[in-house]
Amino acid sequence: ATLSNWESLNLIPGEANVYFEDAFIGKIYFDTDTTKEELVVGLGVDPQISVKREDKRDFKAKSFFGNNRIVSKNYEITLKNNRNKTVVVKLQDRVPISGNSEIKVDEVETGTAQVDKETQILTWEINLGSGSQVQERFSYRVKYPKRRRINLE
Incomplete structure (x- = not known):
């Protein structure tokens, strides 16, 4: 709150x-x-609001371009209100930020989210009606040298 x-x-x-x-x-x-x-003020977890974040592997693509690997990530977040009244939910997620000049994050698609350009935090303000469900999506692409290992999980 x-x-x-x-x-x-x-x-x-x-x-x-x-x-x-x-x-x-x-x-x-x-x-x-x-x-x-x-x-x-933190009010704890509300068991009547469910949140599910899925990596849509159907759209995940790995490819090679010269000496680089390219990984595309696509996420879908589903919110469901099991309460008998409307609630306003502030949903936040983040696009990774590279601290290495060899690793580039680009082609960011944020859907309807507001984006803080400095922190890359995505924010959705959602009016979630009683018993309703909403899905939000975002995606990005990471290009990095194939000799490197990165963890995007």
């Missing part, structure tokens, strides 16, 4: 018990001295 205008609540730094829908979730520490604009 993200709280804006939390300053008006007169919270003091300290430990707090977190309850969600009459169930104890756990304890958190409110660090109001270093929190800026929004206060973020």
